[in-house]
Amino acid sequence: ENAEKFIETYGLSIGDKIQVNKEDITYTGILLDRPEDADDGYLVLKLSSGYNIGVAIENTAAELIEKGEKPKIGFGKSEIPADPKKQNISIVSTGGTVSSVIDYRTGAVHPAFTASDLVKANPELLDYANYNVKALYNILSEDMKPEYWVKAAREIANDISNGSDGVVIAHGTDTMHYTAAALSFMLKTPVPIILTGAQRSSDRPSSDANINLIDSVVAAKSDIAEVCVCMHGSLNDKYTYLHKGTKVRKMHTSRRDTFRSINAQPIAKIENKKININPDYAYTKRGVNGLELNANIEEKVGFIKSFPGISSDYIEYHIDNGYKGLVVEGTGLGHVPNDLIDSFKRARDENIPVIMTSQCLYGRVNMNVYSTGRNIIDSGVISGVDMTPETTYVKLCWALGQSDSYNEVKEIMHEDIAGEFSEKSSIKDFLN
Amino acid sequence: ENAEKFIETYGLSIGDKIQVNKEDITYTGILLDRPEDADDGYLVLKLSSGYNIGVAIENTAAELIEKGEKPKIGFGKSEIPADPKKQNISIVSTGGTVSSVIDYRTGAVHPAFTASDLVKANPELLDYANYNVKALYNILSEDMKPEYWVKAAREIANDISNGSDGVVIAHGTDTMHYTAAALSFMLKTPVPIILTGAQRSSDRPSSDANINLIDSVVAAKSDIAEVCVCMHGSLNDKYTYLHKGTKVRKMHTSRRDTFRSINAQPIAKIENKKININPDYAYTKRGVNGLELNANIEEKVGFIKSFPGISSDYIEYHIDNGYKGLVVEGTGLGHVPNDLIDSFKRARDENIPVIMTSQCLYGRVNMNVYSTGRNIIDSGVISGVDMTPETTYVKLCWALGQSDSYNEVKEIMHEDIAGEFSEKSSIKDFLN
Ligand SMILES: N[C@@H](CC(=O)O)C(=O)O
Ligand SMILES: N[C@@H](CC(=O)O)C(=O)O
Numbered sequence: 110e111n112a113e114k115f116i117e118t119y120g121l122s123i124g125d126k127i128q129v130n131k132e133d134i135t136y137t138g139i140l141l142d143r144p145e146d147a148d149d150g151y152l153v154l155k156l157s158s159g160y161n162i163g164v165a166i167e168n169t170a171a172e173l174i175e176k177g178e179k180p181k182i183g184f185g186k187s188e189i190p191a192d193p194k195k196q197n198i199s200i201v202s203t204g205g206t207v208s209s210v211i212d213y214r215t216g217a218v219h220p221a222f223t224a225s226d227l228v229k230a231n232p233e234l235l236d237y238a239n240y241n242v243k244a245l246y247n248i249l250s251e252d253m254k255p256e257y258w259v260k261a262a263r264e265i266a267n268d269i270s271n272g273s274d275g276v277v278i279a280h281g282t283d284t285m286h287y288t289a290a291a292l293s294f295m296l297k298t299p300v301p302i303i304l305t306g307a308q309r310s311s312d313r314p315s316s317d318a319n320i321n322l323i324d325s326v327v328a329a330k331s332d333i334a335e336v337c338v339c340m341h342g343s344l345n346d347k348y349t350y351l352h353k354g355t356k357v358r359k360m361h362t363s364r365r366d367t368f369r370s371i372n373a374q375p376i377a378k379i380e381n382k383k384i385n386i387n388p389d390y391a392y393t394k395r396g397v398n399g400l401e402l403n404a405n406i407e408e409k410v411g412f413i414k415s416f417p418g419i420s421s422d423y424i425e426y427h428i429d430n431g432y433k434g435l436v437v438e439g440t441g442l443g444h445v446p447n448d449l450i451d452s453f454k455r456a457r458d459e460n461i462p463v464i465m466t467s468q469c470l471y472g473r474v475n476m477n478v479y480s481t482g483r484n485i486i487d488s489g490v491i492s493g494v495d496m497t498p499e500t501t502y503v504k505l506c507w508a509l510g511q512s513d514s515y516n517e518v519k520e521i522m523h524e525d526i527a528g529e530f531s532e533k534s535s536i537k538d539f540l541n
Numbered sequence: 542e543n544a545e546k547f548i549e550t551y552g553l554s555i556g557d558k559i560q561v562n563k564e565d566i567t568y569t570g571i572l573l574d575r576p577e578d579a580d581d582g583y584l585v586l587k588l589s590s591g592y593n594i595g596v597a598i599e600n601t602a603a604e605l606i607e608k609g610e611k612p613k614i615g616f617g618k619s620e621i622p623a624d625p626k627k628q629n630i631s632i633v634s635t636g637g638t639v640s641s642v643i644d645y646r647t648g649a650v651h652p653a654f655t656a657s658d659l660v661k662a663n664p665e666l667l668d669y670a671n672y673n674v675k676a677l678y679n680i681l682s683e684d685m686k687p688e689y690w691v692k693a694a695r696e697i698a699n700d701i702s703n704g705s706d707g708v709v710i711a712h713g714t715d716t717m718h719y720t721a722a723a724l725s726f727m728l729k730t731p732v733p734i735i736l737t738g739a740q741r742s743s744d745r746p747s748s749d750a751n752i753n754l755i756d757s758v759v760a761a762k763s764d765i766a767e768v769c770v771c772m773h774g775s776l777n778d779k780y781t782y783l784h785k786g787t788k789v790r791k792m793h794t795s796r797r798d799t800f801r802s803i804n805a806q807p808i809a810k811i812e813n814k815k816i817n818i819n820p821d822y823a824y825t826k827r828g829v830n831g832l833e834l835n836a837n838i839e840e841k842v843g844f845i846k847s848f849p850g851i852s853s854d855y856i857e858y859h860i861d862n863g864y865k866g867l868v869v870e871g872t873g874l875g876h877v878p879n880d881l882i883d884s885f886k887r888a889r890d891e892n893i894p895v896i897m898t899s900q901c902l903y904g905r906v907n908m909n910v911y912s913t914g915r916n917i918i919d920s921g922v923i924s925g926v927d928m929t930p931e932t933t934y935v936k937l938c939w940a941l942g943q944s945d946s947y948n949e950v951k952e953i954m955h956e957d958i959a960g961e962f963s964e965k966s967s968i969k970d971f972l973n
Contacts, residue, residue: 283873362904472794
């Protein structure tokens with residue numbers, strides 16, 4: 110069956126408040142325009158909760174409740190009306206659930222909306238800003254690659270130099286924290302750069318996309334000129350947190366409050382569209398930094414994890430195969446079995462920086478406590494201090510894009526480039 | 542200077558309550574016998590908090606406060622008096638901080654106490670049980686190897702068949718959860734098997750070894766016939782938690798409450814030497830299982846983590862180098878870049894099981910939600926469900942020790958062998 114015909118049959122038009130009866134369930138909401146390449150067999154409704162839902166029209170009846178107005182925007186960018194009193198926010202979509210639809214045949218989610226669909230599916234966004242929307246990629250974020258970070262950083266820099274007052278990046282959650290860290294190192298920015306996503310796709314009844322997107326726009330309009338992640342702060346829809354792009358990590362496979370600041374507090378809480386900045390947090394204010402893009406990176410960087418049966422061949426493999434650097438997720442304070450240490454020495458001799466992090470995730474690497482750690486330091490391994498392993502990996506890609514000297518890379522790894530180190534740790538920073 | 546001479550000079554003997562003045566600090570405590578191979582330059586005191594501290598005798602003066610009795614035990618096992626009214630607990634030491642001393646020359650910690658020193662340094666242990674003590678290894682746990690798990694499992698089985706009412710294993714914290722998982726799969730046990738450790742060494746003023754050890758003995762005497770980890774439950778010394786050996790993980794590099802149940806609640810809380818078992822928890826009671834040892838494992842198992850720049854060569858490497866199985870820490874619900882999937886197919890064709898886990902740590906792998914996950918399932922990859930990546934790695938070593946057929950290994954991986962799956966997840970199980 111065809112959705113257009115279905116709408117016609119029931120005498121409905123886009124913008125109407127309707128009721129849809131489908132087997133045992135009744136949905137009431139505003140009939141939305143569908144994404145450009147939508148599967149033709151379903152309607153999209155905006156529920157009063159703000160969520161969008163897709164309803165397959167098979168075995169479905171509909172009823173008009175109240176005539177409505179067609180939402181202000183249509184398909185093309187030119188049709189979005191600009192309001193000179195509002196700030197100009199760029200929305201860059203890369204794919205992921207936040208910009209996905211469910212394939213109703215298989216039940217699987219795949220990226221299909223474009224950035225302009227995002228605005229169309231969330232018309233209240235128009236109350237907050239003028240938008241410049243762009244679909245940069247349409248991929249699940251597990252397929253992000255370092256070279257895509259580079260292209261994204263260039264696009265964002267471009268938008269900012271063209272006058273954007275803030276940038277929102279719609280991104281899959283799987284690797285959002287890697288991209289957030291990459292943009293943090295690559296860009297010095299006069300305006301906020303906010304990554305956001307969703308754990309359930311935009312057209313599902315319980316999608317978290319709506320509040321994450323709107324709060325990201327609130328953040329993008331704010332005074333915090335940093336790269337941040339904006340995501341749900343709890344299991345309900347009451348507030349979101351803004352996390353520093355270098356201190357955040359996905360900590361749960363499916364919860365909407367999956368993103369957590371590690372060894373740090375969130376920068377701000379956004380509740381009822383109001384941003385409350387953490388008073389302990391010294392953020393970079395809007396306009397303080399000029400725009401600077403440094404997107405040179407080295408892609409040939411390894412990332413491994415230590416474990417009881419690990420062989421030193423894991424290290425040798427990277428040396429023998431032209432890797433330019435290696436991040437190791439050690440145990441505890443930053444350890445590996447002592448029989449790996451000779452391979453670290455070989456890496457050092459071949460000018461390949463090895464950075465030690467901890468699979469504990471929380472706390473900081475300290476290789477001065479145990480004999481193992483001291484041996485590791487002596488072999489030339491560099492501490493990742495309290496960075497997450499993921500941020501350390503991204504930073505090493507970036508540091509090796511700046512220099513191929515071991516000593517210079519070591520210096521860069523220990524320099525605070527984008528707030529990746531916490532000066533002091535607070536007991537509140539554990540599992541919060 | 543020589544500690545024995547120092548003691549003589551000041552007219553002190555082991556067991557006396559003394560005061561030691563060292564530069565600006567004064568310590569009051571019971572003078573303890575030192576470990577067999579102690580550095581000769583320091584005294585060990587038991588403070589009234591229960592902690593032991595090592596004080597270098599250089600620039601130190603001492604004073605007798607009260608004559609005391611030499612602690613009941615000396616060096617050899619035979620000198621520990623057995624009380625027929627008490628249960629018989631085995632203490633097996635493998636090394637780690639819990640059985641370490643600081644090297645006062647370098648400040649680094651290295652394993653040096655033996656299991657019998659553990660009892661000597663914690664004389665109140667004698668109030669709780671009779672002990673059979675054994676130093677199996679004296680290593681930092683970052684140097685544990687799968688073959689050592691096997692030896693430990695055999696020793697423990699031996700102790701149990703010789704009449705132990707419970708076993709305590711003193712272990713380094715770095716890889717304690719790997720060993721706990723290994724013993725969980727290798728042993729069916731009629732009595733408790735409790736791993737414990739410390740974040741600060743036994744002879745430091747703030748060591749957590751004392752309460753962890755005593756509470757482990759309380760757990761070893763209890764009715765919970767499972768392999769568990771017993772460690773601090775908070776930053777203070779008020780209580781410890783007992784965690785299921787297959788559901789626990791070290792989550793902080795240095796906090797004493799570093800061990801956490803992942804996707805599960807602790808089995809019990811031990812407070813004031815009393816054990817409170819979580820009423821929701823269906824544990825195996827003492828005596829229900831007979832002793833069974835199955836320590837066959839495959840050591841050639843790989844363990845890697847996905848990241849944005851990962852090359853399919855990481856998978857090919859394991860296939861080309863004789864690995865018998867591979868655990869992958871994917872992103873989100875259990876994903877890797879789609880361009881790795883052909884290598885998974887090759888692994889499947891070569892009968893090498895690949896198990897998917899999540900680097901989120903919390904939540905469960907679900908490869909049915911996204912197209913990527915479905916492709917990964919189609920390539921023959923097996924889900925790790927809600928096991929930690931570390932438990933999954935250990936279980937795969939064990940499963941491959943039982944069978945080399947892909948289908949049988951898949952079955953074992955999805956069978957609940959040692960409580961490694963949580964039936965349902967609770968919202969309380971996140972970051973708790
Ligand atoms: N696997 C998806 C999940 C999401 O969008 O949140 C992705 O990262 O793109
Ligand atoms: N690195 C030490 C830490 C400890 O003992 O807790 C070990 O695991 O052995």
